[in-house]
Amino acid sequence: MKHMPSLLTAALAAALGAASFAAGAVTLKIGNQGDALSMDPHSLNESLQLSVTENVYEPLVTRDRNYKLAPALATSWKQTSPTVWHFELRKGVQFHDGTPFTADDVIFSYERAKADGSDMKTYVGPIKEIKKLNDHAIDIVTNTPFPILPELFTHFDIMSKKWCETNQATRPVDRRKGIENAASFRANGTGPYRLRERQPGVRTTFVRNGNYWGKIEGNVDEVIFNVIGNDATRVAALVSGEVDVMEPVPVQDVDRIKTASTLKVMQGPELRVIFLGMDQKRDELQFSSVKGKNPFKDKRVRQAFYQAIDVEGIKRTVMRGASSPIAQMFPAQVNGHAPDLNKRFAYDPEASKKLLAEAGYPQGFEVTMNCPNDRYVNDAAICQAVAANLARVGVKIKLEAETKGTYFPKILRRDTSFYMLGWTSSTVDAHNVLYAIMSTPGEGGRGQFNLGAYSNPKLDELTEKIGSETDQKKRNDMIHEAIKLHQDDIGHIPLHQQALNWGVKKNIELVQWPDNGMMWRFVTVNPQQ
Structure with missing residues (x-):
């Protein structure tokens, strides 16, 4: 380890070198394992992407240092009837090109965010229409009562109607189809930082x-x-x-960085749950040795996979303790979490083998598993451990681990039979996960990230009711019922809640949001001691 600095190649040193900038200016240099795949704020609903682009673009409602709701491009909001929210918009705001921000930009961004190719449909799905009252006042009409609408808007970023029209970027960049436009590489937001130079996969300034x-x-x-x-x-x-x-800090290096005199590690639980999904829709899996049928349609097979995976072993050997095994699709910090249901199926390879035999696969079968290698903490290593666990019960995994630049477009097209994904509830509420991940894919972004198309009509019905219920006890009771349905179905296989680990120089003060967001407007670089 003492020779590690020599690993900085000439190419890396060049990539890290800052372009000339005004004398005395304060520069913050960030190192991350991956890149924002586009500058288009509607193109990919991924935490790192949003963490970067939301320093440039802004929503109507943001979060403050303490992750509480705060005004952004809207100065105030109130529910004027069960299905109508009134928003007053901020006056005197300009996009980076000098164009004034108005209600027209909000309406345009709404239409863009719900259009084909958008990855942000879940944030605008409950909206029926937006009515312009004047340049700085709108009424948002929802399909049904939706009491947590402001929380949903924290990632609904506003683009300039004029800029998008001028630059032929009125439609979102579609990562699934590899379609790019001006918004892929350029940006024109209202936020505290402007894009100066973009070198995808290398450096962005x-x-x-x-x-x-x-x-x-x-x-x-x-x-x-x-x-x-x-x-x-x-x-x-x-x-x-x-x-x-830099983030994430590899779990094996946390203690080393903690002991360095000039460095510190910022840690905390992330709202993200890492889980596995299975294609439960196709009559025949795309990528499997089983022909003529889909083994994942059989609950016994799904449970066999679940019980074959040693999550405590993954926590111990792969995550080095930096994970919390979980039985639900959202952690305790999210409203609706049910402590009494946070009990996993037991790790039991023999029970797994028996279930596979009962389902007609006494020798197991082969299936391809898709996994990123630069998105989540130790993602590829987790998938390798899962593959090794499944091999012990006769399931041969063909592991395809790849950069998220090719991984996400593939799985978002649903070109997968078995995959890893992580999800953070941006609203800090169960409805976000129920709607986007656990509901049957449908209109308005429902089930947009339920990539294996798990489906339970009763859960869909509960999710719709949860969205409009204002009585907290009734709401939580319905969330509890939905969690239990999903667990009984083994709709997905939750693995663990991952921890945040950022490596930071001691002279830097920043705010670590629980969704792994890093807002540069909160960062202060102090003179070196």
Whole structure:
């Protein structure tokens, strides 16, 4: 480990080198294992992507340092009837190109976010229409009563109607089809930082927006976002001072960074649950040795997979303790979590073998598993452990681990039989997970990320009622029922809640949101001691 700085190649050093900038300006250099795949805020509903682009684009409602709701492009909002919300929009706001922000941009962004190719349909799905009252006031009409609409809007980012029309970017960048447009590589938001230079997969540079409408609490003038996929190289960059902040810290290096005199590790539970999904819709799996039928349609097979996976072993050997095995699709920090249902099926390879035999697969079968290798903490290693566990019960996994740049378009097209995914409830409420992950795929973004098309009509009915219920006890009772239905069906296989680990220089103050968001407006770089 003592030779780690030598791993910084000439190419990496060049990538990390900052372009010339104003004398005395404060620069923040970030190292991350992956990149934002597009600058289009409607193209990919992925936490890292949103963490980057939401420094450039803004929603109507944001979150403050403490992750509480706060005004952004809307100054106030109130529910004026069961299905109508009135929003007052902020006056005097300009997009980065100087165009004034108005209600027309909100309506345009709504139409864009719900269009084909958008990955953000779940955030606008409950909306029936948006009525313009004047340039800075709108009424949002929902299909049914939806009391948590403001929470849903924290990732509904607003784009400039004029800019999109001028640059032929009125439709979202469609990652599933590989379709790009001007919004892929350029950006024109209202946020505190502007895009200056984009080198996909290498480095992206942002600068402070001098015309920002609000207060930027931190002192960072320039942000250089570097992509450093190799764990050891990323750690070396932090230790050597080539970057100021890096994430994620490999779990095996947490203690080492903690003991460094100039560094610290920021840790906390993430709202994200890592889980496995299975194609439960096709009559024959696309990628399996089983022909003429789909083994995942049989609950016994799904349970056999579940009971073959040693999550405690994964926690111990792969995650080095930095995970919390879970039996639900959202953690205790999310409203609706049911402690009494957080009990997993027992790890039991013999029971797994018996279930497979009963289902007609006494020798097991082969299936391809899709997995990212640069998105979640130790994602590829987790998948390798799952494959090894399943091999012990006769299931041969053909593991395809790849960069998220090719992984996400593939699984979002549903070109998968068995896959890993992670999900964070952006509303900190169970409805977000029920609607996007656990519901039958349908209109308005329902089940948009239920990539194996698990379906239970009763759960769909409960999800719709949960969305409009205002009595908290009734609502939580229905959430509890929905969790139990999903568990009994083994709709997905939850693995664990992962932990946040950011490596940071001690002279830097920043805010770590539980969704892994890093807002640069909160970052202060202090003089080196």
